[in-house]
Amino acid sequence: MKNPSSSSVKSRFTRRFLRALIKINRQKPSSSSSREIFLRYRRIRIAADKAMACVIGSRRAWSRAVLRRIKNQKRKRLADSLRRSNGIHGMKKMVAKEEDEISYEQENELRKLVPGVGAMDLCSMLDETAHYVMCLATQVQVMRKIVDFYST
Amino acid sequence: MLHRLYSPERWTFNGTDVSALQRQHAGLKRLQQQNYIVQNNSVEFGSNPLSGFRGLVSSSFHVVGAEGFVPSEAAMEQCSSWTSGCMTAEMETVKLKEINLALTPERDNSNKRKAEIAADERCIEKRSKGEVGMEYSEVKAKCSSTEISANTSSKENSKVSEVEKSKYIHVRPPRGQATGSHSLAERARREKINRKMKCLQELVPGCSKVTGKAGMLDEIINYVQCLQRQVEFLSMTLAALNPSQEFNVANFPAKEFPAYITKFPAAAKLPALANRACLPFFPTQPGATNCMPDVALHSPQASIERNSTYSVSTSQQTLNSSGISQLGPLSSWSLDSQGLYDEYNTGFQ
CATH class of the missing domain: 4.10.280 (MYOD Basic-Helix-Loop-Helix Domain, subunit B)
Known part of the structure; x- marks a missing residue:
């Protein structure tokens, strides 16, 4: 497996994300209401997702799924984001699990979390999950540094 | 020779066409691969012309005498004794093939059956060894009961066992193999x-x-x-920070930004100190920020924010040191708008 948390992926993601941030910041907010902040948040979130998926490219299923979802989201953006956040919060219920075997509930839960692994077998899904986790960790690291930098 | 050809048919000709196929298959293969057997067989066969030819070839390197017995194909091949010997062997095999053809009525299907047998052999390899071994010993006993000559018995044995195995797998449902x-x-x-x-x-x-x-x-x-x-959460925080961010992003080109990020603690100290130093003047200085030329766009919203989160700004000194992650978006907004001005000031002073 290629190591996605290498410095090249990190720096490329940083560059892309910052470019997107600059682009978002060009459009000045008309008001400072929470609605405005929410819209801005959504755009930044999509920009972060898109930057990461673009850096990874089309060689991974999850990045392909993210890009496709962003493309499809142009129209029904708000409803989808609401549904997704509801879905994540609704998945909090714990499942009764055996000791050593992976239950279907867990598998489905992971399938919902990782984009683009809906119809995969378990092996490929775990592979995708590993890659996705690494990329998410990189993303969080970079974004936290940006936030820290700007918040001081 | 003919006796040997007949012998397998005699004991396996119990209604199955597999036995005929097996006999033919074994005979053909043996004869094509092992020429010396054919030569030995020719001696046993009693065909005196061929044996005489062999003697001539081996003794006098010239094949002149052989031309009387061997047909024209061998006559054309006069270069060496070895090639002519091979030719005689081939001829012998051709003869035997004709005999086979005469003896086997199912020869048309032989190719198909061969393929079937090969597939069955492959299947059999996956089966457990015990069954195969038992089957094999059985077949061996059968073969010893028949009159198969000594020099070809091992080969016949293997062939027969394979055929028997293929019969066996037809009888038995391949349940064990599937689960395996x-x-x-x-x-x-x-x-x-x-x-x-x-x-x-x-x-x-x-x-x-x-x-x-x-x-x-x-x-x-x-x-x-x-x-x-x-x-x-981080994108939310960035969204909350954003209105004040464009100056910073414009100041720091994207390509140099990773360098800033990596040495963030050292780079962040100066603005933080300046921030804290400016903090006491913050509530009483709306006019001071308004008079800055470039921040004119942001001043109305900043003042709005100050009105709404005035209570937050009193505790900003502690919040500032603890970092953004413990703040809600609105408080960080006001904090950042103030921090931006300070940073802007320090950047241009």
């Missing part, structure tokens, strides 16, 4: 999953202590959720 391959595939899949889980275990912190796949998957799910929420 399924269980093999299942085991391979499980090993693959275990490898992937181990890989994931290294990625997810705190997952190495958990035993069992279910617990590990729980940890992984939690970690992915946590990371996704962190991304959400």
